[in-house]
Amino acid sequence: MFIIIDGPSGSGKGTLIEGLxxxxxxxxxxxxxxxxxxxxxxxxxxxEAREKGRKRGGTGDKEMAEVLVKHRRQMYFLNVEEPxxxxxxxxxxxxxxxxxxxxxxxxxxxxxxxxxxxRKAHIRTPDLLVITTCRAEVSLSREEADKAxxxxxxxxxxxxxxxxxxxxxxxxxxxxxxxxxxxxxHRQYDAAIDFLREKGVKVLRVDTEGMTPEEEVSRIFSxxxx
Numbered sequence: 001m002f003i004i005i006d007g008p009s010g011s012g013k014g015t016l017i018e019g020l021x022x023x024x025x026x027x028x029x030x031x032x033x034x035x036x037x038x039x040x041x042x043x044x045x046x047x048e049a050r051e052k053g054r055k056r057g058g059t060g061d062k063e064m065a066e067v068l069v070k071h072r073r074q075m076y077f078l079n080v081e082e083p084x085x086x087x088x089x090x091x092x093x094x095x096x097x098x099x100x101x102x103x104x105x106x107x108x109x110x111x112x113x114x115x116x117x118x119r120k121a122h123i124r125t126p127d128l129l130v131i132t133t134c135r136a137e138v139s140l141s142r143e144e145a146d147k148a149x150x151x152x153x154x155x156x157x158x159x160x161x162x163x164x165x166x167x168x169x170x171x172x173x174x175x176x177x178x179x180x181x182x183x184x185x186h187r188q189y190d191a192a193i194d195f196l197r198e199k200g201v202k203v204l205r206v207d208t209e210g211m212t213p214e215e216e217v218s219r220i221f222s223x224x225x226x
Contacts, residue, residue, distance in 0.1 A: 001084075001089045001090070002080055002084060002090045002092070002124060002127050003090065003126055003129075003130065004091075004092045004095040004096075004097065004128075004129045004130070005020070005091065005092070005094075005130045005132070006094050006098050006131055006132070006189075007132030008134075008136075008182065008186050008189055009139060009143060009185075010138075010139030010142040011133055011139050012132045012134065012142075012216075013093065013132045014093070015208075016130070016216050017033065018213075019213045021033050023217050023221065024089060024091075030086075030087060031088055031090075031091060032083035032088045032090050033090070033093070034090075034092055034093065035093035035094070036071075036094045036095070039075050039079055040071050043071075045071070046067045046068055047064075049063035049064050050063060050064045059106040059107075061103040061104070061106055061108045062103075062109055064103055065099055065103045065109055065114055065117060068103070069099070069114075069118055072095070073123055076123060079092070080124055081124070092126075095129075096114075096115075096118050096123065096125070097129055097189070097192050099118075101185060101191075104188055104191075105188045115199065126202075127202065128202050128204060128220075129196060129201055130205075130220060131189060131193055131203060131205050133189065133190075133205055134208050135186075135209065136182040136183040136185075136186045137182075139186070140175075140178060204223050206219060
């Protein structure tokens with residue numbers, strides 16, 4: 001089984017992944033987990049592609065999406081196809097849904113275009129996609145709090161050094177600008193949920209404001225068992 005956990009930066013994705021993997025391990029279910037940020041050794045090429053696109057007068061989203069899909073296809077061979085072939089459950093930190101949300105927010109690409117880019121690359125869709133959600137102001141405050149925590153995974157991966165952090169915030173932006181941009185990304189995730197459900201992908205939305213991490217994991221298991 002292939003499960004993707006995704007959601008806007010600061011929405012509680014990392015905490016949910018930790019809880020899910022722990023529960024699977026407790027149940028003695030073989031599991032392989034990977035983060036695209038960590039598994040992609042050439043992540044810098046994605047931001048370089050954005051700059052090239054901007055220099056050509058665009059938003060850079062088209063160029064970013066093309067590199068993201070190329071890298072994702074390469075990563076999935078070792079981190080999805082092989083583990084599934086060995087009988088393991090794969091839990092991925094981010095995936096196609098992130099590209100659908102982040103690379104369409106400025107309108108240069110449609111979700112249909114990004115969907116087709118993935119299908120032409122023969123990239124597997126997940127058996128279950130879990131999207132973590134919360135209010136934009138909550139996700140922003142969580143990231144600000146995490147900046148003070150040395151060694152925080154989320155701080156490293158989402159609050160500035162990771163790809164999503166660089167997309168969801170611009171240097172010099174004030175809090176109002178950050179919140180406006182964050183809100184736009186949250187809305188794109190909502191749109192991506194509807195889009196993927198129409199495509200037949202099983203999507204579970206988890207509100208991380210209204211549930212404890214244990215309740216979130218239990219909801220995933222209940223969904224799988226049903």
